[in-house]
Amino acid sequence: MSDSDQTDAVREAAAGETHGLSQRIAVPEHDRSTSGQDATAVEKVFEIKDASVAYGGATAVKGISFDIFKNDVTALIGPSGCGKSTLLRCLNRMNDLIPSASVGGTILYHGQDLYAPKVDPVQVRKMIGMVFQKPNPFPKSIYDNIAFGPRVLGMKGSMDEIVERALRRGALWDEVKDRLKENAFGMSGGQQQRLCIARCLAIEPDVILMDEPCSALDPISTHKIEDLMLELKENYSIVIVTHNMQQAARISDRTAFFTVELDDEAGGKRHGRVVEYDTTEKIFQTPADPRTEAYVTGKVG
Numbered sequence: 001m002s003d004s005d006q007t008d009a010v011r012e013a014a015a016g017e018t019h020g021l022s023q024r025i026a027v028p029e030h031d032r033s034t035s036g037q038d039a040t041a042v043e044k045v046f047e048i049k050d051a052s053v054a055y056g057g058a059t060a061v062k063g064i065s066f067d068i069f070k071n072d073v074t075a076l077i078g079p080s081g082c083g084k085s086t087l088l089r090c091l092n093r094m095n096d097l098i099p100s101a102s103v104g105g106t107i108l109y110h111g112q113d114l115y116a117p118k119v120d121p122v123q124v125r126k127m128i129g130m131v132f133q134k135p136n137p138f139p140k141s142i143y144d145n146i147a148f149g150p151r152v153l154g155m156k157g158s159m160d161e162i163v164e165r166a167l168r169r170g171a172l173w174d175e176v177k178d179r180l181k182e183n184a185f186g187m188s189g190g191q192q193q194r195l196c197i198a199r200c201l202a203i204e205p206d207v208i209l210m211d212e213p214c215s216a217l218d219p220i221s222t223h224k225i226e227d228l229m230l231e232l233k234e235n236y237s238i239v240i241v242t243h244n245m246q247q248a249a250r251i252s253d254r255t256a257f258f259t260v261e262l263d264d265e266a267g268g269k270r271h272g273r274v275v276e277y278d279t280t281e282k283i284f285q286t287p288a289d290p291r292t293e294a295y296v297t298g299k300v301g
């Protein structure tokens with residue numbers, strides 16, 4: 001859809017017009033841990049203040065400011081190229097691994113500047129794990145996939161227990177307990193993704209970042225991962241990038257809606273911005289901004 005078409009659709013959405021095709025996504029009831037509470041009373045995991053990211057001088061996202069709360073599932077939604085993955089990678093300093101990327105603004109993690117010179121990015125990535133779009137197990141046994149991180153980090157305790165605990169938390173133990181020595185590549189895609197989540201859990205992170213974790217999976221595997229996320233949020237904070245708005249509505253407590261803007265001051269260049277950030281119920285039922293309304297009701301994609 002061209003920019004002018006998008007603008008028309010947004011205007012129509014603002015005027016409350018409908019085309020019959022668009023519809024509001026239901027936000028099912030579940031234990032929305034903190035979103036029913038006053039945000040000032042909930043512990044913040046991240047405070048993102050005027051964050052920006054440029055790749056080789058081209059701004060990808062800018063002016064991003066919102067807080068991410070403990071034990072929430074926070075969804076990042078928006079059209080392709082609006083910078084959701086770019087922002088997600090800022091949260092565990094994965095952008096450090098992209099030589100052309102530079103991060104501006106401030107990101108506090110439990111009140112500490114995540115980008116302060118004394119902060120060790122390797123330690124950051126231990127506390128803030130990441131699961132990617134395509135399952136990426138190591139070419140090793142199921143057992144060794146889980147044991148790899150704890151071994152590298154020299155974690156204390158019985159490795160068998162560490163592996164079992166992680167696989168149980170990853171809702172995979174019953175399916176693989178009799179084949180731990182088999183190569184992980186022999187697992188189904190959904191099992192491989194749960195293995196990657198279990199691998200992330202084995203090193204006892206605080207936060208799990210997920211970049212479209214279900215986009216390569218069938219509906220049954222997707223459902224299992226969504227159930228797992230709802231279980232995991234009791235102990236972890238989760239930030240997920242998803243193109244699947246039903247998924248965001250089903251599992252998240254809060255949602256940030258990103259869009260791509262043309263920046264007149266920057267000579268008409270495009271960059272991503274957060275339009276609106278609120279409880280998932282508010283974003284999907286009564287958003288404040290007509291652009292959010294147009295997106296979540298499917299009037300613009």
Ligand SMILES: Nc1ncnc2c1ncn2[C@@H]1O[C@H](COP(=O)(O)OP(=O)(O)OP(=O)(O)O)[C@@H](O)[C@H]1O
Nearest residue numbers: 055060079080081082083084085086087098100272
């Ligand atoms: N490694 C990179 N080098 C250069 N530019 C990049 C890089 N990664 C992302 N970009 C650019 O940054 C902008 C935001 O991309 P990003 O992948 O973060 O968006 P997204 O919202 O996650 O997109 P999608 O939903 O399609 O995955 C895009 O213009 C993209 O081309």
